[in-house]
Every structure is written in C-alpha cells, then in structure tokens.
Amino acid sequence: MSQAHEEEVLARIGKGLVYTESEAAFQAPQRRTEQIFEYNHTPPGETEKLRSLLVAIFGSVGERTVLLPPFHAGFGSKVHIGDDFFGNVNLTFVDDVDIRIGNGVMIAPSVTLTTTGHPVHPSRRVDYGRFSEPIVIEDKVWIGSNVVVLPGVRIGYGSVIGAGSVVSRHIPPMSVAVGTPCRVLRPITDDDLTTRTV
Incomplete structure (x- = not known):
C-alpha cells in the first residue's frame, strides 16, 4: 500500500468514516499483542517487569498505575493513561483510535471502552467494515462494573x-450518570462529602 493511500485511510478514520480491515492492515505493527499476553501471565510480585510492560504496551502511561490482569486491547499503543490510575480485572480497550484517560481515574471490573462500531447494513460490514471515534475520560472519573x-x-x-x-x-463534569442508555441522574455536590452512596 502506498503512503498516499495510507494517509487517505487515516484521514477517513480521523473523520469517523467507514473503513475496512484490509485498508487498515498497515497499522498492524502498532499492536502490542505479545506484550499484553506477557503482562497477563506475569506473577504479581514482579512489579518492575509489570511496569516496564505497561510502558511498552501503552502510548503513554503515568505514575502509580495499577492495572489488574487480565486486560485486553486491540492495539494498546493507542491508549494513553494519566497518573494514579486503577483498572480492575477484565478491562477491555478497543483502541482502533485513541483512548485518553486522565489522572485519578478508577475503573471497576469488566468494563469495555470501545472506540469502534460497525455500520447497520450488513453489506457495509464486509471485510469488517467499521468506524472509529476517540474516547476521552477526564480526571477523577469513576466507572462502575460492567x-x-x-x-x-x-x-x-x-x-x-x-x-x-x-x-x-x-x-x-461532576455528574452521577446511570442506565442504558446512560443518562445524568444528578450533579455531584458538597452534600456527597458526607454520604456513602449516590
């Protein structure tokens, strides 16, 4: 594939337009599949090795990061994580484009962050036709299980x-949001400093 064609595909991806697996195949070297497998099979006491693997996997990773294995990612290299991050087990990143996570974010078990969806009509899903848009999770967010x-x-x-x-x-910002589809239930206020639940 020529560089001009790669740039054209990247431009379409950047606009959230449909692209196919074959068109995006040139991005395969950005996948960190082997390192993710190794991270998920490293003993928990090997903290230095775990840290070095996180640095190798992610596009960027802050200090004091806790990510409990197993986790999964399409690429890994398109995930950017701030300081003081806690990710519980079975976190899945579908990072065909960037996922940006701020500082002090907590994510509970079995959460999926997916930048990618697929067209409704089956003929547009040939060769895994899809579209991708970035996800941003700002500082101090808490995401519940599932x-x-x-x-x-x-x-x-x-x-x-x-x-x-x-x-x-x-x-x-500063909202409690719940449901399918997720909607804002109420704002977070100083009254929440003295309560345990929502």
Whole structure:
C-alpha cells in the first residue's frame, strides 16, 4: 500500500468514516499483542517487569498505575493513561483510535471502552467494515462494573458512571450518570462529602 493511500485511510478514520480491515492492515505493527499476553501471565510480585510492560504496551502511561490482569486491547499503543490510575480485572480497550484517560481515574471490573462500531447494513460490514471515534475520560472519573463506553464519548471531570451502564453520549463534569442508555441522574455536590452512596 502506498503512503498516499495510507494517509487517505487515516484521514477517513480521523473523520469517523467507514473503513475496512484490509485498508487498515498497515497499522498492524502498532499492536502490542505479545506484550499484553506477557503482562497477563506475569506473577504479581514482579512489579518492575509489570511496569516496564505497561510502558511498552501503552502510548503513554503515568505514575502509580495499577492495572489488574487480565486486560485486553486491540492495539494498546493507542491508549494513553494519566497518573494514579486503577483498572480492575477484565478491562477491555478497543483502541482502533485513541483512548485518553486522565489522572485519578478508577475503573471497576469488566468494563469495555470501545472506540469502534460497525455500520447497520450488513453489506457495509464486509471485510469488517467499521468506524472509529476517540474516547476521552477526564480526571477523577469513576466507572462502575460492567460499563460499556461507546465511540466518541467524553466523560467529564469527577463524574461517576453507575454499574451496567451503556454510555453513548457525553457526560458532563461532576455528574452521577446511570442506565442504558446512560443518562445524568444528578450533579455531584458538597452534600456527597458526607454520604456513602449516590
């Protein structure tokens, strides 16, 4: 594939337009499949090795990162994580384009962050036709168990996403949001400094 063709495909991907597996195959060297496998099979006491693998896997990774294995990623290299991140088991990154996670983010078990969806009509899904849009999770967000975050979503500073939610639209800062589809339930206020639950 020529460089001009690769640039044309990347431009389409950047606009959220449909592209195919064959068209995007030139990105395969960015996949960190072997390193992800190694991370998921490294004993928990080997902290230096685990840290070096995270640095090798992700596009960028902050300090004091905790990511409990197993985790899964399409690429890994398109994930960017800030400081003081906690990711629980079975976190899945479908990172065909960037996933950007801020500082102080907590993610519960079995969460999926997917930048990619597929066209509704089956003829447009030939050769795994798909579209991709970046996900942004701002600082201090807490995402509950079994949440799915869909392409193009931004979750604002300090927000909480309730367990089992499907997040298909932007969530404003300092909000409690729940449901399928995920909707803002209420703002987070100083009253929450003295309560345990939502």
